[in-house]
Amino acid sequence: MQVVVCVKQIPDPSGTYTLDPETHFLVRPDEQVLDDTDRYGVEMGLQIAQAHGGSVTLVSMGPKGSMQGIRQALAMGADRAVVVDDADLKGSDALTTAQVLAAAIQRTGFDLVITGTESTDGYSGVVPQMLAELLDVPALTYATEVEARDGKVTINRQTSAGYDVVEASLPAVVSVTAGVVEPRYPTFKGIMDAKKKEVEELTASDLGVDTSLRQRVTAVEPAPEREAGVKIEDDGEAHLKVVELLQQKKVI
Amino acid sequence: MNIYLDDDLRAIQAQTAEYVEREIVPKAGAWEQEGRVPREVLRHMGEVGFFGLRVSEEYGGIGMGPLASVVFAEQLGRSTFGGFTITVLAHTDLAMPYVAKFGSDELKQRYLPSMVAGEMIGALAVTEPDAGSDVASIRTTARREGDGYVLNGTKTFITNGVEGDLVVVAAKTDPEAKGSRSISLFLVEKGTPGFSVGRALSKMGWRSSDTAELVFEDCFVPASNLIGEENRGFYCIMQNFQNERLVLAGQSLGEAQRAIELTVDHVRNRRAFGATLWDKQAIRQRLAMHQARVDAARQLTYHAAWLESQGEDAVRVVSEVKALVGELVNDVLYDCVQFHGGMGYVAETAVERLYRDARIQSIGGGATEVMLEEVAKRM
Numbered sequence: 001m002q003v004v005v006c007v008k009q010i011p012d013p014s015g016t017y018t019l020d021p022e023t024h025f026l027v028r029p030d031e032q033v034l035d036d037t038d039r040y041g042v043e044m045g046l047q048i049a050q051a052h053g054g055s056v057t058l059v060s061m062g063p064k065g066s067m068q069g070i071r072q073a074l075a076m077g078a079d080r081a082v083v084v085d086d087a088d089l090k091g092s093d094a095l096t097t098a099q100v101l102a103a104a105i106q107r108t109g110f111d112l113v114i115t116g117t118e119s120t121d122g123y124s125g126v127v128p129q130m131l132a133e134l135l136d137v138p139a140l141t142y143a144t145e146v147e148a149r150d151g152k153v154t155i156n157r158q159t160s161a162g163y164d165v166v167e168a169s170l171p172a173v174v175s176v177t178a179g180v181v182e183p184r185y186p187t188f189k190g191i192m193d194a195k196k197k198e199v200e201e202l203t204a205s206d207l208g209v210d211t212s213l214r215q216r217v218t219a220v221e222p223a224p225e226r227e228a229g230v231k232i233e234d235d236g237e238a239h240l241k242v243v244e245l246l247q248q249k250k251v252i
Numbered sequence: 253m254n255i256y257l258d259d260d261l262r263a264i265q266a267q268t269a270e271y272v273e274r275e276i277v278p279k280a281g282a283w284e285q286e287g288r289v290p291r292e293v294l295r296h297m298g299e300v301g302f303f304g305l306r307v308s309e310e311y312g313g314i315g316m317g318p319l320a321s322v323v324f325a326e327q328l329g330r331s332t333f334g335g336f337t338i339t340v341l342a343h344t345d346l347a348m349p350y351v352a353k354f355g356s357d358e359l360k361q362r363y364l365p366s367m368v369a370g371e372m373i374g375a376l377a378v379t380e381p382d383a384g385s386d387v388a389s390i391r392t393t394a395r396r397e398g399d400g401y402v403l404n405g406t407k408t409f410i411t412n413g414v415e416g417d418l419v420v421v422a423a424k425t426d427p428e429a430k431g432s433r434s435i436s437l438f439l440v441e442k443g444t445p446g447f448s449v450g451r452a453l454s455k456m457g458w459r460s461s462d463t464a465e466l467v468f469e470d471c472f473v474p475a476s477n478l479i480g481e482e483n484r485g486f487y488c489i490m491q492n493f494q495n496e497r498l499v500l501a502g503q504s505l506g507e508a509q510r511a512i513e514l515t516v517d518h519v520r521n522r523r524a525f526g527a528t529l530w531d532k533q534a535i536r537q538r539l540a541m542h543q544a545r546v547d548a549a550r551q552l553t554y555h556a557a558w559l560e561s562q563g564e565d566a567v568r569v570v571s572e573v574k575a576l577v578g579e580l581v582n583d584v585l586y587d588c589v590q591f592h593g594g595m596g597y598v599a600e601t602a603v604e605r606l607y608r609d610a611r612i613q614s615i616g617g618g619a620t621e622v623m624l625e626e627v628a629k630r631m
């Protein structure tokens with residue numbers, strides 16, 4: 001089973017994010033970390049590969065920087081990584097991102113592609129579906145559980161009421177939701193070994209992807225300040241006012 | 253950046269820091285109440301590989317040197333839970349090195365993999381009711397009998413004494429010879445007939461660490477559990493004391509550094525007489541000087557660990573480090589509590605706990621006075 005996991009390096013979310021005033025693009029420091037939501041994808045990929053034999057290849061697009069985030073995912077146990085970095089890809093929209101990832105995945109070969117549901121920094125949440133379309137395979141989204149064997153993949157698809165069991169033939173793209181598996185901590189041995197693992201670096205032209213940008217960010221506005229809440233003093237009748245307010249807001 | 257820390261050491265530092273923040277800090281308050289660190293926690297740390305830093309790959313470790321132990325101890329120290337930190341370090345750096353460094357292949361095969369995995373936890377038993385600083389004067393005996401030894405005596409202040417599964421015990425094998433040429437080391441398994449835990453001791457600090465009295469009454473230990481050569485134990489102890497002192501310094505430095513950070517946060521927010529406490533020069537300068545001392549001491553500690561890793565005689569520098577840092581952490585915590593005001597005296601603020609935890613650092617594992625004697629002898 002050849003498992004490909006899409007992972008994104010993002011600026012450390014515990015720091016402050018800054019936007020370039022001209023392009024409105026996120027300023028990306030040299031040291032980026034593995035997007036936390038992608039740890040779940042890596043964990044899921046490793047579990048599947050370990051259960052049925054196979055390998056896990058990471059595919060990532062973005063400024064590679066010190067590759068700290070990629071090494072984090074390799075240290076968890078992934079076998080190798082493919083990183084696409086190209087100045088022409090700066091500011092790519094979701095579709096370009098998906099095209100680049102699809103081309104890299106085609107080149108690598110795959111039975112199962114795993115992605116997160118949405119990234120922490122871009123959170124458009126559309127890359128997985130676009131990827132499936134471009135690879136011409138089924139997309140199984142919002143997976144909380146994944147079982148892949150004998151040419152089939154079965155997932156529990158999270159819904160607001162519970163979950164649906166969805167099945168498709170392999171190859172396929174599966175997006176997993178955060179928090180469904182406990183991502184392993186890289187072992188020290190894993191960290192040491194990660195340095196020796198193969199990381200293939202590609203450009204857009206290596207993959208023959210058209211990089212002419214389609215999306216332009218015209219303006220960025222700060223989110224409106226949260227308005228102060230309503231304060232209800234309890235004079236013995238407060239519960240009635242609370243009920244009334246909740247009814248107004250159509251909560252009850 | 254630091255001249256002593258290469259990529260591997262920085263990775264160990266980052267990984268330990270993240271683990272401490274995610275897995276230890278949110279939970280360790282409860283362990284202080286219970287007086288122990290849950291076994292599942294130690295098992296998990298073993299799985300992640302925290303216990304194999306100093307063990308060769310053959311036995312499941314990654315074969316790093318003393319600098320790795322120091323960096324690891326420092327990050328554990330930053331948890332602000334000294335009891336948790338010493339529970340781990342007593343296993344990895346007080347007990348395990350005896351097996352890993354001086355043990356026979358048979359002993360290593362039998363015990364190291366499960367110690368690395370956190371399935372078996374180790375303890376070191378040297379101190380006795382009548383012999384602490386003066387190791388050569390211990391009275392526990394090991395009499396040769398058949399294909400083994402019979403141990404008799406009492407040990408005290410033993411970290412992991414209650415919870416540990418394997419104890420490295422120092423005992424006299426030659427009643428005639430002078431102290432330093434009469435001591436041998438034995439690896440004794442919990443449950444061996446004649447070996448019992450006297451009592452768990454209640455302490456000022458390190459409250460989530462268990463400290464116990466151990467009793468050996470005609471306790472038979474097979475000869476295969478002898479660590480190193482007979483009557484050469486004192487030299488093994490003196491050798492690993494260097495490592496023990498370095499990690500205790502690492503722990504103290506992590507604690508002092510964290511305490512300074514917590515205090516800077518506090519005084520920046522706390523207002524009195526129309527300004528923040530940080531605006532008072534007397535306070536911020538004292539904190540700045542403590543920071544300078546901690547930075548200097550950390551660099552000396554790394555240097556001592558590096559010397560040790562090069563196989564140099566590092567006894568003088570390691571003793572300097574132990575004396576210096578054991579006192580420094582107490583000085584720093586005195587002021588950190590002071591600058592927290594009443595909050596610093598209230599139980600279960602981090603600085604209150606760190607203050608209590610710091611007190612042992614100038615006593616345990618080589619008291620300041622004893623360390624200064626080691627330095628003076630070499631001046």
Ligand SMILES: Cc1cc2nc3c(=O)[nH]c(=O)nc-3n(C[C@H](O)[C@H](O)[C@H](O)COP(=O)(O)OP(=O)(O)OC[C@H]3O[C@@H](n4cnc5c(N)ncnc54)[C@H](O)[C@@H]3O)c2cc1C
Pocket residue numbers: 006007008009024025026027037038041059060061062090091092093094095097101114115116117118119121122123124125126127128217
């Ligand atoms: C308003 C706005 C501002 C933007 N600013 C920037 C910017 O400053 N700099 C910039 O580079 N891009 C920027 N983008 C582009 C955006 O980051 C891309 O759309 C992004 O590469 C993919 O979209 P997403 O992160 O929303 O993916 P999602 O669809 O939310 O991600 C789902 C999953 O797809 C996979 N995935 C997504 N992207 C990658 C990737 N690059 N490599 C590997 N796997 C991936 C991951 O598994 C992820 O969990 C911006 C987009 C918008 C809408």
Ligand SMILES: Cc1cc2nc3c(=O)[nH]c(=O)nc-3n(C[C@H](O)[C@H](O)[C@H](O)COP(=O)(O)OP(=O)(O)OC[C@H]3O[C@@H](n4cnc5c(N)ncnc54)[C@H](O)[C@@H]3O)c2cc1C
Pocket residue numbers: 342346375376377378379383384385386408409410411412455458463612615616617618619620621622625
């Ligand atoms: C919480 C805790 C955990 C411990 N864990 C362990 C453990 O896991 N394993 C283990 O074997 N031991 C352990 N110990 C024991 C510890 O190492 C000893 O307490 C320490 O070595 C000091 O010995 P002592 O208590 O007998 O003090 P003493 O040797 O009686 O010393 C008392 C005082 O006299 C001073 N003094 C001694 N000699 C001189 C001198 N020549 N000149 C000037 N002053 C001197 C000392 O500095 C000290 O201040 C632990 C102790 C504690 C409190």
